[in-house]
Structures are given as structure tokens and as C-alpha cells.
Amino acid sequence: MKDIQKVTHVQNIRYDKEAEALYIIDQTRLPNEEKEIRLETAEEMYTAIQTLQVRGAPAIGICAAYCLYALARTIPEEEPEAFLEKLRAYGAYLNSSRPTAVNLSWAIRAMLATAEEHWNEERAALLEALYQKAAAIHEDDIAKCAAISEYGLTLVKDGDGILTHCNAGPLATSRYGTALGPILLGTERGMRFRVFSDETRPLLQGARLTSYELHRAGVDVTLVCDNMASIVMKNGWVQACFVGCDRVAANGDAANKIGTSGVAILAKHYGIPFYVLGPTSTIDLNCPDGDHIPIEERNPEEIKTLWYEKPMALSDIKCYNPAFDVTDHSLISGIVTEKGICRAPYTESLAALFDNKT
Structure with a gap:
């Protein structure tokens, strides 16, 4: 036991x-x-x-x-x-x-x-x-979050490597969190995972928050730069990707922290399942697809000066700083909700969540 x-x-x-x-x-x-x-x-x-x-x-x-x-x-x-x-x-x-x-x-x-x-x-x-x-x-x-964690835990096994991007633990939600929920729940039950946490530029949520939460919980976590996700996947160290979401469109396109779609593309290339975890309140059936999700643009200084003693770019250099990107539904292996795991075609499986009122 x-x-x-x-x-x-x-x-x-x-x-x-x-x-x-x-x-x-x-x-x-x-x-x-x-x-x-x-x-x-x-x-x-x-x-x-x-x-x-x-x-x-x-x-x-x-x-x-x-x-x-x-x-x-x-x-x-x-x-x-x-x-x-x-x-x-x-x-x-x-x-x-x-x-x-x-x-x-x-x-x-x-x-x-x-x-x-x-x-x-x-x-x-x-x-x-x-x-x-x-x-x-x-x-x-x-x-x-507890229900999402239970469903998500069925997607991995003891000893698996899991890569995550941004932060979707208790700090971003409540109790277990969404993307980190299966990891924390499994750890409570004696399972052991190897987690690779993308740093998540430019606000460093993965470095400051995800690695903090996982380390605090006794999880084996390794912090990697965002541009290192490919090599850890190629090395065979990752068996699943778990990410959260800020909005899921009716067709399954999912908005999450900038860089998430790149992780999904890499996972597809290396044959690694890519899962989006979030409550049904994050699903917006009135939004037909990712093209209709508004993308917040933030202050360029987050890129140039936020974490540095001295600016890392000239003051007059232009910056593009979107807070989110949209992962195409074709790259998503499953969307994990408190009501179960949705699979493609998402236009049907997501709508079914709301047809069933129980």
C-alpha cells in the first residue's frame, strides 16, 4: 500500500x-x-x-x-x-x-x-x-477542482513525467487546482510524478508559482525555460501535458497563457497527449471558436524591464505582449471538466455537458 x-x-x-x-x-x-x-x-x-x-x-x-x-x-x-x-x-x-x-x-x-x-x-x-x-x-x-483532479488522475500513472505551462494550481483556482490537481491528488495518495514546469515568460508564473506550489507539496518538480520544452519531450521524459484554460470555445479551441499553443504543437510532434483541464464555467458555448476569443495585450515593460535591474532592450524597441494564445482543438487530446473528460468532436462533447443538467 x-x-x-x-x-x-x-x-x-x-x-x-x-x-x-x-x-x-x-x-x-x-x-x-x-x-x-x-x-x-x-x-x-x-x-x-x-x-x-x-x-x-x-x-x-x-x-x-x-x-x-x-x-x-x-x-x-x-x-x-x-x-x-x-x-x-x-x-x-x-x-x-x-x-x-x-x-x-x-x-x-x-x-x-x-x-x-x-x-x-x-x-x-x-x-x-x-x-x-x-x-x-x-x-x-x-x-x-476535486472532481477534475479525479478525472485527470485517470490519464496518468505512477512515475509519469508531466509537463505543464503557466499556473493552474490552488493559487489560480481553489484547493487542488485544475492542471496541477491530478498531480497534487496523486501525491496525496502516494503516487510519484516528475513534473517539468515551463517558466512561462514574461510573467514567470511557472517559475514563481507552479514550481513554488509543487515544491511546497513535496512533488519532484524541475523548472525549465519555455524554449526547453522540446528537448525534454524528445528525451522521453514527458508522458503527458496538463494545462489550464481561461476560456474554451464551443469547438474546443482553448485560450490559455501565452506559449501554450506552442507546447501543444510540440506534444503533437512527439506523440504526447495534451490535456486541457478546467471547470465548465470556463466553457463559453456562445463563443464559436478561438478567433472570437478576445486576447488581452499587456504592458511592453513586462518584457523589457519587469524582472531586470537594467532594461534588457532599448527603450524605443517595439514589443508585442499578448497575455494569451489559443490552442487549436485539433491539438487537444481531451478537455477535463468536473463532469468528465470530453473528446473530439468537441462541438458535440462540450455541448453535451450542458444538455445534462444533473
Whole structure:
């Protein structure tokens, strides 16, 4: 029997109901400093999402839900219609912070729908309904991550090498995470994996966050530069690729951190299965394909100066800094959700997830 070990999970988002205070771990400080910060104003919340103090599609959604509850508490006692108008304005403001992750708009819509359902009740009852909805979104993601982890674990075996890109662990979601979930769950059950973590330029989520989380959990993790993925695959060290996603289109095209599509192309060349892991809230059936997924472009200074004492490029050099790319559905071996593993044709398998309401 394999030894069962306790894996320590990072609690990235915490709402203290007694103090009525929202806290997040500031991911921009990791791995050298694990520091909680409190979010109180709409501007602080917007900044936290926009500057990646909180990041990862599910985590952004969870955070946004708690943000709207916290902001609802600050709206002065006024007519229900005025309250709803102000809350909708807060929702639109937060939703504009990052355009690609569908969980952000999904969570905001869910919170606004709850407010509209209870808009004519006493203020205390309305606020309690909003808190319960935010907490339910959080708990639901924990349950979904556990289910995704179970399904994903069926795709690998003890001793396998797994390559991942960006960060889709507890910091980006909740509890086990999505792409890292099977690894962490398997480790708890005594399985051993060899994980290769792409550094994920230019924001280095793989270096700062994924390798941090896996090392903290006792997983054998090796950090590699993004341009080393090909050689570790060629060496036979990788049996599967696990990545997260920020949005999945109806045809199975998947947006994830920039560089993901390159990993998928390499995996196809070397005959390595490439899996996308994410909750059904990340699937956008209203988006027909990857060409319709908005791609966020970020500050060029992330490439030229962010991690350096001195700039690594001349100040007037042009930069192209998309935050995401889209992996074509033809390169994806399976999309792992909390409801099961979808296979091609994705137009059918993804739609079937939503036909079955159970």
C-alpha cells in the first residue's frame, strides 16, 4: 500500500465574515514573500485583478464574487433600484479589468442575478443572499477542482513525467487546482510524478508559482525555460501535458497563457497527449471558436524591464505582449471538466455537458 501524505494547499482567497474583510495572497510577491493583502475599495479590487495580484480564471471569478458582496455593503441605504444600478456599475467596472477569462464575467453575472432576485427584500437579507452566493461559488469551485483532479488522475500513472505551462494550481483556482490537481491528488495518495514546469515568460508564473506550489507539496518538480520544452519531450521524459484554460470555445479551441499553443504543437510532434483541464464555467458555448476569443495585450515593460535591474532592450524597441494564445482543438487530446473528460468532436462533447443538467 502506498503511503498517504498530507499536501499543504495555499489558501489564495479568504473572506473573514466576522471582520467582514476580503483577503488575497498577493501573487506578485511570490515565491519570496507569502503576504496577504486586504481589498476594500473598488479601485483596489480592480487593481488586484488587472495587475495579477489575484490571477487564474477560477480564482478571478471567486475573488470577483466576494468583491461584489463587499462593495454591496458599502452602498448607502437607498431605493432598491438605485442599489441595483450602483451594483451593476461596480460589476461592469470589475469586469473591464481583464477581458479573456470568462469566469470573471460569469461570476459577476451570477452575483447580479442574485441581487436582482432579492432586490426588494430588507437590506440585511439582500446582503446575506449575496454573501451566500459568493461563498457558494467558492465552495463549488473547490468541489469542481476535486472532481477534475479525479478525472485527470485517470490519464496518468505512477512515475509519469508531466509537463505543464503557466499556473493552474490552488493559487489560480481553489484547493487542488485544475492542471496541477491530478498531480497534487496523486501525491496525496502516494503516487510519484516528475513534473517539468515551463517558466512561462514574461510573467514567470511557472517559475514563481507552479514550481513554488509543487515544491511546497513535496512533488519532484524541475523548472525549465519555455524554449526547453522540446528537448525534454524528445528525451522521453514527458508522458503527458496538463494545462489550464481561461476560456474554451464551443469547438474546443482553448485560450490559455501565452506559449501554450506552442507546447501543444510540440506534444503533437512527439506523440504526447495534451490535456486541457478546467471547470465548465470556463466553457463559453456562445463563443464559436478561438478567433472570437478576445486576447488581452499587456504592458511592453513586462518584457523589457519587469524582472531586470537594467532594461534588457532599448527603450524605443517595439514589443508585442499578448497575455494569451489559443490552442487549436485539433491539438487537444481531451478537455477535463468536473463532469468528465470530453473528446473530439468537441462541438458535440462540450455541448453535451450542458444538455445534462444533473
